[in-house]
Amino acid sequence: MNSPHLSEQRILITGAAARVGKTVAHYLADCGCTLAIHYHTNDQSARSMRDEFRDRNIRCEIFQADLSRFDTLHNLVDRAEDAVGPLTGLINNAAIWHPTPFKDVTHRDWNRFFNINLRAPFFLAQRFAQIADGRPGAQIINMVDIFARRPLSEYSPYGMTKAALHYMTEVLATELAPGIRVNGIAPGVVLLGEDEDPDTDEELQKLQRQIPLGFHGSPDDVAQTIAFLLSGPSYITGEVIAIDGARRHITV
Ligand SMILES: NC(=O)c1ccc[n+]([C@@H]2O[C@H](COP(=O)([O-])OP(=O)(O)OC[C@H]3O[C@@H](n4cnc5c(N)ncnc54)[C@H](OP(=O)(O)O)[C@@H]3O)[C@@H](O)[C@H]2O)c1
Structure with missing residues (x-):
């Protein structure tokens, strides 16, 4: 059985006015989805996305x-x-990410990572589950990370929140079945930070060479996978799909 066509779906996506979330929103809009776009600070970008989509008759x-x-x-x-009407999907995309060497982590750092990256997806999912249970195609998609399942030195609070989000994806798939499917995406690098330049940064070049596929991914890879999960076979749940060029399988 297939999920409803994307043009019949109404999706709430968090952190969707910039970077990866913005690409996902554009891709889903191109597929005809009705979108509820959440943003935090990127007010201008959110407004111009809304205006552009409405000009194209996308709700x-x-x-x-x-x-x-x-x-x-x-x-x-x-x-x-x-x-926007009865939601059929929630994409938990918003997060924070920056280095926090263990010896320097403050209580404030801890609270911000856990509140934004984990508590928010958890309670957004809870409310979504309360109202969307049993709707055709109802699905939660969590943006995890390949470093949910392996250590990333100097990023312990970030990695711990993603490890818990990975667990949350699996446990909610069992608890919310059959009315809601719950899946995740685990990117490697799909979009570099604004201050990272692969043309000049030797560490980034070295990393890129170590990735079995030999290159970084792109936000489009994420968008296409999310569209597949939303519109494809409805028997996939509790799955976290890695988008990393097989980086998770290398030992360095
Ligand atoms: N980029 C990658 O290569 C990569 C790799 C692995 C995993 N991921 C995961 O994929 C997702 C998207 O990645 P990204 O690089 O696009 O993320 P990002 O730029 O770091 O953050 C995404 C959005 O989160 C929102 N956000 C931050 N703090 C917030 C707060 N206090 N309240 C509400 N929203 C807040 C921001 O919204 P505003 O802009 O409106 O302030 C931002 O646009 C994240 O979950 C990330 O952990 C990304």
């Missing part, structure tokens, strides 16, 4: 929220549902 609403705050979480799902 789109935008929602600002700081996901480090607990009181915004259920409320964000309800605001999106009120504005």
Whole structure:
């Protein structure tokens, strides 16, 4: 059995006004999805995405929220549902990522990583599950990381939140079946940071050479995989799909 066509789906995606989330939103809009786009600080980008999509007759609403705050979480799902109609999908994409050497991690760092990267997806998923259970195609997709399953030195709070998100994907797939499927995406590098330049950074070049496929991925790889999960076979749940050129299998 296949999932409903993307043009029949209404998707809430967090952190979708920039970078990977923005590419995913554009890809889903091109497929005819109705979109509820969440953003935190990228107000101008969110507005121009909404205006562009509406000009193309794609239904789109935008929602600002700081996901480090607990009181915004259920409320964000309800605001999106009120504005675009019954949601069929939630993509937990928003996150923070920066180095935090273990000896320097502060309580504030801990709270920010765990609140934004883990508590927010958890309680957004909870509200989505309360209202979307049994809707055709209902699905939660979590943006995990290949470093959920292997250590990344100097990124311990980040990695721990992604490890827990990976676990959450698997456990919710069992707990929310059969009414909601829960899957994840585990990228390697699909988009470098703004201050990272592969033309000048020797470490990045070395890393790229070590990836079995020999190159970094792209946000399009993520978007295509998300579209596949949303529109393809409806028997996939509890799966976290790696998009990493087989980097997770190398030992260095
Ligand atoms: N980039 C990669 O190669 C890569 C690799 C592995 C995993 N991932 C995962 O894939 C996802 C997307 O990656 P990315 O590089 O595009 O992520 P990103 O740029 O680091 O962050 C995505 C969005 O999260 C939002 N965000 C940050 N703090 C927030 C807060 N307090 N409240 C609400 N939203 C907040 C930001 O929204 P605003 O811009 O509106 O402020 C931002 O656009 C993330 O979950 C990331 O961990 C990415």
